[in-house]
Structure formats: C-alpha cells, structure tokens
Amino acid sequence: MLTLDGVSAGYRGLRTLHDVSLTVADGEIVALVGANGAGKTTTLRTISGFLRPTAGRIRFADRDIAGTRPSDIVRAGLVQVPEGRDLFGPLTVVENLEMGGYTQDAATRARSLREVYELFPILAERAKQPAETMSGGQQQMLAIARALMARPRLLMLDEPSVGLAPKLVGAVLDAVRRIRDHGVTVLLVEQNAAQALSICDRAYVLESGAVAMSGRGTAMVKDPRVRRAYLGM
Amino acid sequence: MTRRAPLSLAARLAVAAAVVAVVLVLAYARSGSGIVVSQAVLTGLLLGGVYGLVAMGLTLIFGVLDIVNFAHGALMTVAMYGTVLLASHAGLDPYLTLLVTAPALFGIGMALQSGLINRTMGSSLANQLLLTLGIGLLIENVLLLSFGSEPRSVAVGYAAPLRAFGAVADLTRVIAFLGALGLAALLYLLLQRTRVGTAIRAVAANPDGAQLVGIDVRRMYVLTFALGTACAGAAGTLVAPFVTVEATTGELFNIIAFVVVVLGGMGNVVGALVGGLLIGLTEQLGGVLLPEQSPLLAVFVVFVLVLFLRPQGLFGRSS
Incomplete structure (x- = not known):
C-alpha cells in the first residue's frame, strides 16, 4: 500500500534520511523503531508531505505522492497522528473531531463520529470540553480519533505512547490493534520498542537516518542485537 | 477566539466595569456636569462599536496569520472613497454602498x-x-494621487440628531454603531457556528494540525485576510458619513485598532469588540478628564498600562 524507495530528506540542506526503503502492505501493522534522532519522525513528516524528499520515490495506493501537499495526502487516505498531537487546543473535543473529518461529507462525518465514540467512549463524555483541558492520555485518544475521522486507509502514529502512564500505554496500543482490525493499515513509530514489536507484524529499525534492520516483529524481539540496543536486555 | 470558563470571563468583565465606573465618577467630579459625562459615554460607545469592528478584522488576521497588518487602515480608507464616489456620483444611499464596498474589499x-x-x-x-x-x-499615495488632498465628505439626507439621557447623537453615528455590532455578530457566528469558521479557528490554534486533517491552510489564510479586510471596508463605509475622508483618515483608526487588539487580547475576536467599546469610552472620557490634551493621550496611557499590567490583554490567554 505504501512504498518508500531510496528516500533521502532533511532540513535546510542537512540530510537526515539516507536512502530509506520500506513497504507497508494492506492490513499490516508495521513498526518503525530506533533511538532518538534516528530519523523516525523525519520519515513520517516526509511521507505526510511536510518535507519534500531530495531523492527517491514515495508511492501510496499506486500514486507517486512525493512533493504532494499535506492536505492532498490526507485526501488520498494517508493520515498522520503527529508526535505532540497538534490538536486544536481551544476548540472543543467534538469540534476537533469534526475538523478531523474535514475532507469527508456530512453523512460520512456523522457515521465516523459514532464509530470513534464507540472506540473511545470518553470522547463522547467530554465532547463539549476544550481539547487542551483534557489529560495527556485523553488527548492522545482524541488525536487518534481525529485522524480516524478522515477515514484513512493508512494511519501513521508518531510516538503515541510518549509521556503516558504505563496503564495508558497499554490502552493506546490496544486501540491501535482494534483500529487495524477495522481494516486500517498502521505504520507505528515508537521509541518504546518492546511495546511496538509486541503488537506489530513487521518492523524496521532506523539508525542514523538509514534502515539498519527489518523483519517480523516476533523475530526481532528475539534478535540479540535488537535486544541489546533497543530493549535493554 | 479562545474559550474561557464563564466565571473567569465574568470576573474580568466585572473588573472592566469597575474601572469604567471609577472613571465615570472621576469624569463627573472633574466636569461637574452629568450631561457632559453622558455625552462622552454615548459618543464613546457609538464610536467604540466601529473601533471594535475595525479591530475585529485586525485581530482575526493576527490570530490566524500571525501578521500585524499595517495596511488595515489604508484599506478602510479605500472603502471610504468607494462610498464617497458611489454616493456622490452614482447617487446611491451611503449605507447601500456597503453592498459594494464590503465585497470589493473582501476581493x-x-x-x-x-x-x-x-x-x-x-x-x-x-x-x-x-x-x-x-x-x-x-494605497494611501495612490488615493492621494487619484483624489487629491482635498477632504471629501458624504452627505446623508436623513441625518438627524437623536437624544438620550440629555446627550445628543447624530443618526449617522447610531447607524454606524448598530451596523458595526450587527456585522461583528455575523462574523462571530461565522467563526463559531460554521464549518469554514471552525476551520479558520483550527488554523489559528494549530496550523500543522490543520494541514494534517486536510485543511488547505493557504486558502484559509486568503479567506481570513479577505474577511478581516472586509471588516475594515464595512467600517470605512459606516464612518464615511461623519468623518472627513482623506487619504490618511483610516490611519487613525488603524492606530486605535492596534491598541484595541492588544487590550482585547491578540487574536481574540470577542475581546476586540469589548476592547473597542472600552477604547471609545477611554477616548471620550479622557477628553473630559484632560480637556487640554489630545483625546488620544488617554488611549495611549491605557495602552501602556495594559502592556505593563496585562500584556496578554483583558481576554487573552497568558502564554
């Protein structure tokens, strides 16, 4: 569904991604793990259209999307939940969700709203509350729900568990699994490699802006190099 | 544009009302005449409504685009000249020209x-x-070149003085006030109740987040700047019947609108309207308290005080 082929990118002439190739197939959960500064967020920002790749091709659903504007990439069905969430703080929860469905028609928005309320009942309770007044975990759920409102075919999550209490990390990852069960493909970026590897089908390890390793999640957990470098074992 | 808990908003309104009350008492003590004070209050509120509309446009542009628009006043003047031309040459009712000037300034x-x-x-x-x-x-110099330096005015056939509490207000000022309030309410409803208005607020809150939900942020910038400019245009037409129209007339409104925007909280649309009324009052009551000074003196004293005591404005959020 998504293919990166030899993608390089960077900020202000500083190249931070080198020749990254990866694929995400329909219905998979693919994890992208690596240390701080390994290029995980840069990879997602490049796919989302915030950064233009300096080399390589990005194909999504049989279309070359490199250089396409972020808003058009959302319309194509590729939606990102960014690190830091980028919620509309002063807007209410329901307004955030309505905006999440900005690219959809009114009937679809109403249907999606029911579905995300089912997935995250707390959001229905807090519908009229400004997003910025909610707890970190609730904001993360809102960020995921807002992305789902765009009816993505592929959902990209950037560090959804960062800053959350361990109990909430489990809840968020559980939600990710349920989202995949609803037919949405997931590309998950995590620093918390153990959690990410435990729920993904396949994983890529990024080191210094390049793919260092890739394989099935269950195999990676057993790989001694991964265990030493990322799982602290 | 921020939503606040009702209690804290009420508390701040109460503080503002208390300040106004103290100033009213001082003005009464200074002038010794109730009529002078009520005249200042009436004139101040009526003009303050227009300040509010001009400032709403300015604060909307600031809140969404993060731009301090120094062309706002000049654009307001363009609308004034539009009204002058359409009223004196095409014989239109000055207020009907709003249907031309506001869309033209939007464009x-x-x-x-x-x-x-x-x-x-x-x-x-x-x-x-x-x-x-x-x-x-x-814009100012093109206006100067095209229309010369001679001041123009717009005649309203049915202009008549209205009386209230011993004070007198010209009908044109009352119409300007009501028109400004009506347009301000429309703008507020557009921002709060419509999808495109919510999208504008979303861009103001988080431009990256707006792109991530598929909002074309540049288009929203264009729309917002156009809406803000239309506010200036509508205000220009509304004041044209009681100001002398020159190439620089809008400049004064621009300066006052800056003060209003800071007072109301940068980017806060409701704050701009309330701030406009307060600055209108300040200007007129300042004239009563300090009769030998320019009425703008009091406005700038308030401006400096706000910057010192509450730089985020009366209705702004601290950042």
Whole structure:
C-alpha cells in the first residue's frame, strides 16, 4: 500500500534520511523503531508531505505522492497522528473531531463520529470540553480519533505512547490493534520498542537516518542485537 | 477566539466595569456636569462599536496569520472613497454602498493575500511587517494621487440628531454603531457556528494540525485576510458619513485598532469588540478628564498600562 524507495530528506540542506526503503502492505501493522534522532519522525513528516524528499520515490495506493501537499495526502487516505498531537487546543473535543473529518461529507462525518465514540467512549463524555483541558492520555485518544475521522486507509502514529502512564500505554496500543482490525493499515513509530514489536507484524529499525534492520516483529524481539540496543536486555 | 470558563470571563468583565465606573465618577467630579459625562459615554460607545469592528478584522488576521497588518487602515480608507464616489456620483444611499464596498474589499484582501502576502508566510516577522506597511503606504499615495488632498465628505439626507439621557447623537453615528455590532455578530457566528469558521479557528490554534486533517491552510489564510479586510471596508463605509475622508483618515483608526487588539487580547475576536467599546469610552472620557490634551493621550496611557499590567490583554490567554 505504501512504498518508500531510496528516500533521502532533511532540513535546510542537512540530510537526515539516507536512502530509506520500506513497504507497508494492506492490513499490516508495521513498526518503525530506533533511538532518538534516528530519523523516525523525519520519515513520517516526509511521507505526510511536510518535507519534500531530495531523492527517491514515495508511492501510496499506486500514486507517486512525493512533493504532494499535506492536505492532498490526507485526501488520498494517508493520515498522520503527529508526535505532540497538534490538536486544536481551544476548540472543543467534538469540534476537533469534526475538523478531523474535514475532507469527508456530512453523512460520512456523522457515521465516523459514532464509530470513534464507540472506540473511545470518553470522547463522547467530554465532547463539549476544550481539547487542551483534557489529560495527556485523553488527548492522545482524541488525536487518534481525529485522524480516524478522515477515514484513512493508512494511519501513521508518531510516538503515541510518549509521556503516558504505563496503564495508558497499554490502552493506546490496544486501540491501535482494534483500529487495524477495522481494516486500517498502521505504520507505528515508537521509541518504546518492546511495546511496538509486541503488537506489530513487521518492523524496521532506523539508525542514523538509514534502515539498519527489518523483519517480523516476533523475530526481532528475539534478535540479540535488537535486544541489546533497543530493549535493554 | 479562545474559550474561557464563564466565571473567569465574568470576573474580568466585572473588573472592566469597575474601572469604567471609577472613571465615570472621576469624569463627573472633574466636569461637574452629568450631561457632559453622558455625552462622552454615548459618543464613546457609538464610536467604540466601529473601533471594535475595525479591530475585529485586525485581530482575526493576527490570530490566524500571525501578521500585524499595517495596511488595515489604508484599506478602510479605500472603502471610504468607494462610498464617497458611489454616493456622490452614482447617487446611491451611503449605507447601500456597503453592498459594494464590503465585497470589493473582501476581493482586494483575497488578491493581496494570495498574490503578495502568502509568499512571505513562514519567513521572518519583519518581512510581513515591511510588506503590509509598504502596501499601506502605496494605497494611501495612490488615493492621494487619484483624489487629491482635498477632504471629501458624504452627505446623508436623513441625518438627524437623536437624544438620550440629555446627550445628543447624530443618526449617522447610531447607524454606524448598530451596523458595526450587527456585522461583528455575523462574523462571530461565522467563526463559531460554521464549518469554514471552525476551520479558520483550527488554523489559528494549530496550523500543522490543520494541514494534517486536510485543511488547505493557504486558502484559509486568503479567506481570513479577505474577511478581516472586509471588516475594515464595512467600517470605512459606516464612518464615511461623519468623518472627513482623506487619504490618511483610516490611519487613525488603524492606530486605535492596534491598541484595541492588544487590550482585547491578540487574536481574540470577542475581546476586540469589548476592547473597542472600552477604547471609545477611554477616548471620550479622557477628553473630559484632560480637556487640554489630545483625546488620544488617554488611549495611549491605557495602552501602556495594559502592556505593563496585562500584556496578554483583558481576554487573552497568558502564554
């Protein structure tokens, strides 16, 4: 569904991604793990259209999307939940969700709203509350729900568990699994490699802006190099 | 544009009301005449409504685009001249020209944003500042070149003085006030109740987040600048019947609108309207308290006090 082929990118002439190739197939959960500064967020920002790749091709659903504007990439069905969430703080929860469905028609928005309320009942309770007044975990759920409102075919999550209490990390990852069960493909970026590897089908390890390793999640957990470098074992 | 808990908003309104009450008492003590005070209050509120509308446009542009628009006043003047021409040459009722000037200024705003200002978005603040300042100067001088330096005025056939509490107000000022309030309410409803208004607020809250949900942020910038400019245009037409129209008339409104925007909280649309009324009162009551000084003195004293005591404005959020 998504293919990166030899993608390089960077900020202000500083190249931070080198020749990254990866694929995400329909219905998979693919994890992208690596240390701080390994290029995980840069990879997602490049796919989302915030950064233009300096080399390589990005194909999504049989279309070359490199250089396409972020808003058009959302319309194509590729939606990102960014690190830091980028919620509309002063807007209410329901307004955030309505905006999440900005690219959809009114009937679809109403249907999606029911579905995300089912997935995250707390959001229905807090519908009229400004997003910025909610707890970190609730904001993360809102960020995921807002992305789902765009009816993505592929959902990209950037560090959804960062800053959350361990109990909430489990809840968020559980939600990710349920989202995949609803037919949405997931590309998950995590620093918390153990959690990410435990729920993904396949994983890529990024080191210094390049793919260092890739394989099935269950195999990676057993790989001694991964265990030493990322799982602290 | 921020939503606040009702209690804290009420508390701040109460503080504002207390300050106004103290000033009223002082003004009464100073002038010794109830009529002088009520006249100042009436004139101040009526003009303050227009300040509010001008400032709403300015604060909307600031809140969404992060641009301090120095061309706002000059664009307001364009609408004044539009009304002068349409009223005196085409014989239209001055208030009917609103149907021409507001959409025309909306269009000019769209053209300015999409043609010029969008190119500077994301670059340093100084770039946009110089650009809007340059646009403002250019407009003023083109107006000067086209219409000369002779002041123009718009005659309203049915202008008549109205009386209330011993004070007198010209009908044109009452119409301007009601018109400004009506348009301010429309703008507020547009921002709060419509999808496109919510999208504008979303862009103001988080431009990256707006792109991530598929909002075309540049288009929202164009729309917002156009809406803000239309506010200035509508205000220009509303005041045209009681100001002398010159190439620089809008400048004074621009300066006052800056003070109002800071007072109301940068980017806060409701704050701009309340701030406009307060500054209108300040200007007139300042004239009563300090009769030998320019009425603007009091406005700038308030401006400096706000910057010192509450730089985020009466209704702004601390950042």
